[in-house]
Amino acid sequence: MEMTGAEITIRCLQEEGVEYLFGYPGGAVLHIYDAIFQQDKVKHILVRHEQAAVHAADGYARSSDKVGVALVTSGPGLTNAVTGIATAYMDSIPMVVISGQVPTYAIGEDAFQEVDAVGITRPCVKHNFLVKDVKDIASTIKKAFYLAKSGRPGPVLVDIPKDVSAHKTEFVYPATVNIRSYHPKGKGDSQQIRQAAQMLLEAKRPMIYAGGGVVLSGAATQLTELVKLLGFPCTNTLMGLGGYPANDKQFVGMLGMHGTYEANMAMQHCDVLVAIGARFDDRVIGNVEHFAQVPRKIIHIDIDPSSIAKRVKVDVPIVGDLKLVLDEMLTVLRSSRQKPDAIEMGVWWKQIEEWRVIGGGLRYKNSSEIIKPQFVIETLHKLTFGDAFVTSDVGQHQMWAAQYYKFNHPRRWINSGGLGTMGFGLPAAMGVQLKHPGETVACVTGEGSIQMNIQELSTCKQYHLPIKVLSLNNGYLGMVRQWQEFFHGNRFSESYMDALPDFVKVAEAYGHIGMRIDNPADVEPAIIEALSRKNDLVFMDFRTDPTENVFPMVPGGKGLSEVVLSEDL
């Protein structure tokens, strides 16, 4: 039977097992919306802004191991989606975005709502397609899902002109994909793995540095086994949190700009470093020259060769999927008669403990007068037993959530690390809540960030998403204010937002529950109350200390050991 391109598009999504399609209609996708209307397998979630559609699909993907899917119209629909696509790209999130395009015969004529979608998104997608013939829709969507999910994941855009979605053809969904130019590596090179294992066994001051790749690959179990087997210290990047249990004593905390003193010092002074699905970001190792001053051997495991030796020289590169590489490495290590040198390990751990003492751990001075943002996160952690899904926006609140909500499982911490997109938190939480109905989903945000996608409170109402929004309202674009305090002589240029709305009323206007919390003593009761409202979205407007800063901090461009510790204590 012949089907229209639009019907084929939706059939393909059904074949891929897509549960939710996050989208927003418009002229160029009307045929596709018509096809959506005539089926009920793929549920469409109508957001209030296309950026939110993409972030919601992203949150859905991050909290599961599935591909997120979004649908937007041509022109402004697509341009609104770009921030979301770039966000997913920077953090390697598997996603398929379908956009409408003006009819093929109008392309290039500056037609109404025409933009060069493939051109605009080219630098921020793993790959993109313009489908010019209805016969190519099915095979293209098949390829899109395969590309999004395999190898180093990423967003893939499929741009479908309006006439193509109206044309008819037979529907055949290909069973397999073969892209002759694309062969992501699975297994790592055995020789290199053996060499790496040997290097680890001979290390005197080893360090395991694990990133978002562990979460993406589903290799948290393997990582934990490796760390336990060797008895080495382990740190996570912001993207890797939950990849190793934060409550374990071999965990030295997050590293990087706002990482713990001990993690950064161990990173700087180790003699053998193994990077596992982590890409030596500038927010992680700071100044590259400073990092290179201390000689150390580096083993780098990553599925993307271009992540290896990009910013630092690597001694043993291993290209492959972490799960398979770590499995093989574990086998090699278990069968080796050699064990890490116990005496050297004792000395190294003693050194790390000393750093722990000097750094003083993550700490802040609590107050009975004013709410400290860290206290809110600690309380949330306590009341949710560290088991909630936590999404966040971008700023100081994001760092406090990362530091104080100790994640023990992967895919629980959902944040925009690479692009640092304010406005990510709430729509991402929608995707997470849809994927995990009945679970606690907390969105930690700031009064600045939340206003970048606050309209999604309306979507949350429509689909009954009982997200718990914790807004750490410090009255400032706090992260900007902090940099201005440290590096721009306290000149708080445009980091103060006058005329904030009454967030309680805003929440109520959207049909939700709003709470304003001014007193430290009310923090715990408020969160208890919010959590008890299983079916309601509760917006908690915590009035927090406007002067609080995030510590420790390695100032931009500085080396890892040039850290600024908290001044309070």
Place this chain on the structure above:
Amino acid sequence: MRHIISLLMENEAGALSRVAGLFSARGYNIESLTVAPTEDATLSRMTIVTSGSDAVIEQINKQLNKLIDVVSVMDLSEGEHIERELMLVKLRAEGEAREELKRLTDIFRGRILDVSDHTYTIELTGARVKLDSFIDAIGRDLILETVRTGASGIGRGNRILSL
């Protein structure tokens, strides 16, 4: 250092802009870039002349390989290879100079393709240095127009870039 990178890519709309976009987005140098379909109409062969430190060249190779439309990549300058570029150059050729220009063209194994009262149009093929030295030998004063294709390259002997 100067590198000649050769690649095979899908002969599809947009493939060229993916490569060109990669170079500009990541701030890599392009000295020249040439592209044309091969004997297999589904494939295009591209030659890019670039320069950079070893680390940059390594990244360029990896980033090119990462592009989905790119089928295979080879850094020709890592081994024995042949480099050729075609140049068409139009010269002011008047009076006495005509004889001398013809002689120089012969020395460089060029060919005069077109002659008018006042001009010669010469075709010259070779590696970049040869074309450069021809221009130096003629002197810029006499040159009215030059068109260069940019380098194309191929490995020697068994060095073959294929699917």
